[in-house]
Amino acid sequence: MILVFAETWSGQFKKSTFEAVQYAAACATAQGSQAVAVVVGPASAPVESLGAYGAHKVLHLHGPEKFETAQYASLLGDAAKELNASLIVVSGTANGRALLGALAVRAEASVISNVTALPESYSPVRVVRGAFSSKGIEVCESSSARTVVGLVPNALGVKGSAGSDAAFEDRNVAAAARATVVEQQLASGTIALPEAERVVSAGRGMKAPENWGMIEELAQVLGAATACSKPVSDIGWRPHREHVGQTGIQVNPQLYIAIGISGAIQHLAGVSSSKTIVVINSDPEAPFFKAADYGIVGDAFDIVPRLTAALKAHLN
Amino acid sequence: MPIARGTNRLAAILDMKILVCISHVPDTTAKIQFTSDARALDASGVQFVINPYDEFGLTRALQLNEQLGGTVTAVTVGDASVEPTLRKALAIGAHDAVRVDALPTDPLQVARELASVVSEGAYELVICGQESIDYNGGIVPSALAEILGWPVVTPCIGFDPAGGRAKASREIDGGKEVLDIALPAVLGAKKGLVEESELRIPNMRGIMAARTKPLVVKAPSGATAGSAPVSFSKPAGKSAVQMIDAQNLDALVKKLHEEAKVI
Ligand SMILES: Cc1cc2nc3c(=O)[nH]c(=O)nc-3n(C[C@H](O)[C@H](O)[C@H](O)COP(=O)(O)OP(=O)(O)OC[C@H]3O[C@@H](n4cnc5c(N)ncnc54)[C@H](O)[C@@H]3O)c2cc1C
Ligand SMILES: Nc1ncnc2c1ncn2[C@@H]1O[C@H](COP(=O)(O)O)[C@@H](O)[C@H]1O
Numbered sequence: 001m002i003l004v005f006a007e008t009w010s011g012q013f014k015k016s017t018f019e020a021v022q023y024a025a026a027c028a029t030a031q032g033s034q035a036v037a038v039v040v041g042p043a044s045a046p047v048e049s050l051g052a053y054g055a056h057k058v059l060h061l062h063g064p065e066k067f068e069t070a071q072y073a074s075l076l077g078d079a080a081k082e083l084n085a086s087l088i089v090v091s092g093t094a095n096g097r098a099l100l101g102a103l104a105v106r107a108e109a110s111v112i113s114n115v116t117a118l119p120e121s122y123s124p125v126r127v128v129r130g131a132f133s134s135k136g137i138e139v140c141e142s143s144s145a146r147t148v149v150g151l152v153p154n155a156l157g158v159k160g161s162a163g164s165d166a167a168f169e170d171r172n173v174a175a176a177a178r179a180t181v182v183e184q185q186l187a188s189g190t191i192a193l194p195e196a197e198r199v200v201s202a203g204r205g206m207k208a209p210e211n212w213g214m215i216e217e218l219a220q221v222l223g224a225a226t227a228c229s230k231p232v233s234d235i236g237w238r239p240h241r242e243h244v245g246q247t248g249i250q251v252n253p254q255l256y257i258a259i260g261i262s263g264a265i266q267h268l269a270g271v272s273s274s275k276t277i278v279v280i281n282s283d284p285e286a287p288f289f290k291a292a293d294y295g296i297v298g299d300a301f302d303i304v305p306r307l308t309a310a311l312k313a314h315l316n
Numbered sequence: 317m318p319i320a321r322g323t324n325r326l327a328a329i330l331d332m333k334i335l336v337c338i339s340h341v342p343d344t345t346a347k348i349q350f351t352s353d354a355r356a357l358d359a360s361g362v363q364f365v366i367n368p369y370d371e372f373g374l375t376r377a378l379q380l381n382e383q384l385g386g387t388v389t390a391v392t393v394g395d396a397s398v399e400p401t402l403r404k405a406l407a408i409g410a411h412d413a414v415r416v417d418a419l420p421t422d423p424l425q426v427a428r429e430l431a432s433v434v435s436e437g438a439y440e441l442v443i444c445g446q447e448s449i450d451y452n453g454g455i456v457p458s459a460l461a462e463i464l465g466w467p468v469v470t471p472c473i474g475f476d477p478a479g480g481r482a483k484a485s486r487e488i489d490g491g492k493e494v495l496d497i498a499l500p501a502v503l504g505a506k507k508g509l510v511e512e513s514e515l516r517i518p519n520m521r522g523i524m525a526a527r528t529k530p531l532v533v534k535a536p537s538g539a540t541a542g543s544a545p546v547s548f549s550k551p552a553g554k555s556a557v558q559m560i561d562a563q564n565l566d567a568l569v570k571k572l573h574e575e576a577k578v579i
Contacts, residue, residue: 069467069470094471094486094487095488098486100454100458101456101457101458102459102468104542110422110541111423111542112543113452113454114454126546131452132348132449132452133449135551136357136548136549137549137551138451138547139545140543140544140545141544141545141546142543143541143543144542147543178497179467179484180496181493181495182483184488184491184492184493184494186488187490190490193489194489195489198578222579234507240487241490246344246449247368248507255576265344266345273551275576276572276578277554291554292554293554293555294559294572295557295558296560296561297562302562303565307569310565314569314573
């Protein structure tokens with residue numbers, strides 16, 4: 001049995017959830033087994049949609065509304081033991097990553113995080129993961145009968161839905177929480193970085209925080225998330241949650257546009273697995289060009305508004 | 317196995333015993349190479365440092381110590397080669413250090429070894445980094461908390477204790493949340509717990525003092541690992557960059573559409 005955590009966000013599923021369900025379904029097919037998606041929380045979650053991504057069964061645990069690490073670890077861990085799951089698949093969102101270690105302990109499993117592909121083998125579980133902040137690729141092998149697999153969001157993408165109807169089971173559950181959420185602040189209208197398909201990122205070359213309007217406009221036209229280099233968040237031009245790189249958020253989008261960022265090794269470590277990288281920099285010697293697919297030498301203040309206009313014309 | 321909480325809450329808080337878990341990792345500028353059999357990192361010529369996330373945790377621990385009293389202990393699970401990194405933590409201000417003499421192959425093994433250190437020390441707070449930048453596990457904080465039966469806050473971007481409880485902030489996708497927790501607890505530190513500008517670096521006096529501070533070597537509890545690396549390789553390099561004339565941005569749009577197929 002393959003278990004997958006179907007994370008909800010404000011009562012909805014994210015793309016990363018469907019990606020994880022498809023991963024679990026592919027593992028189940030390879031092993032002649034079944035994929036069970038476990039949903040915790042809101043009754044409103046559109047659980048019917050999970051069958052289309054390959055879940056054979058949806059186990060909907062009604063109880064806690066908000067994610068709490070210990071509580072979710074206990075509910076999912078107990079379900080994994082009950083179903084005798086050999087694999088537990090979790091997408092590496094902020095909550096998913098917080099969960100991995102606790103879930104492994106609770107489920108009496110081993111755990112492999114940062115996984116970027118389907119397993120090479122299933123007994124033992126052997127799988128490819130990123131290490132050394134994308135500077136290395138590791139093949140890792142589990143020595144347990146049960147393994148928690150943490151996926152890098154976007155590593156496989158969501159393919160068109162091909163599954164069919166799933167079986168459903170609803171249960172009321174209770175589990176002790178060890179923390180209470182007293183406040184949540186969500187930046188409205190922004191796209192979360194770890195699972196963004198397109199990212200527009202800017203660095204110290206933008207000179208001042210008031211110049212970010214053109215970055216946001218470009219991002220908006222592309223439906224992209226905004227990001228920044230570390231010094232930009234350190235000096236408070238942008239919020240910390242936008243800091244990408246080795247010591248910030250790791251991103252894995254289809255398209256990464258870097259504007260006025262030099263391309264220091266620590267920055268590249270967090271963004272180099274992006275499929276396509278566009279670099280805009282006034283210095284032709286900027287190291288980022290070596291890691292780019294497409295490069296433009298020029299002044300961001302001249303290029304970005306014109307690029308936004310050109311993209312707008314193309315997309316309309 | 318849950319560890320009993322301090323009976324005298326107030327005393328416990330005014331004298332907070334903090335354990336800071338330090339991971340010994342290659343410097344962020346290090347060129348990563350693997351041994352010729354591809355089984356391990358080739359450490360020759362690599363400079364090792366305190367994991368950057370752990371520096372935020374260590375700094376917050378020292379700030380709390382200045383407010384509340386108590387002690388700050390740094391711990392690393394590793395062989396003798398990690399001792400200079402622990403000495404650096406002592407030079408920055410930790411009072412004492414523990415090295416668990418084991419060579420772990422996975423983060424669950426680390427978490428189990430750390431749990432045995434915690435259970436012997438009556439700590440009120442354990443601060444880890446949210447992730448080690450070497451193997452990028454991101455596992456230890458929540459695994460350790462679950463072994464101890466304690467709350468965990470990771471990635472933690474704010475922590476303020478008051479009377480046996482604390483308000484702690486964590487980063488979530490697209491925002492943040494504030495949690496109310498009872499101590500003892502485990503944190504997974506990230507920038508925000510303290511700001512970059514607050515980070516402490518060793519000074520001459522600290523470096524001198526660190527030489528005589530206690531660094532205890534503890535025998536491992538014998539925790540086993542759940543996984544191990546089989547082989548390592550380097551990612552395939554990018555093909556050469558295509559430069560595009562700044563006056564012809566339509567050419568870029570066309571390539572993104574037709575060649576890269578990303579728009
Ligand atoms: C332990 C450690 C961890 C780190 N972790 C990270 C990390 O996670 N992420 C990260 O980003 N950095 C990280 N860094 C910092 C990193 O080393 C660099 O200092 C940083 O990435 C540089 O940011 P930048 O490119 O915005 O600024 P700069 O290096 O100052 O580069 C600015 C660039 O803008 C260009 N420019 C200037 N004006 C214009 C213009 N008008 N139009 C177009 N281009 C222009 C310049 O040519 C230059 O290339 C870390 C450093 C350390 C020591
Ligand atoms: N060998 C180790 N010794 C002590 N602490 C560690 C060790 N490995 C990891 N940690 C701690 O756990 C955090 C997360 O590590 P990881 O789960 O390995 O990514 C690090 O930031 C450290 O605080």
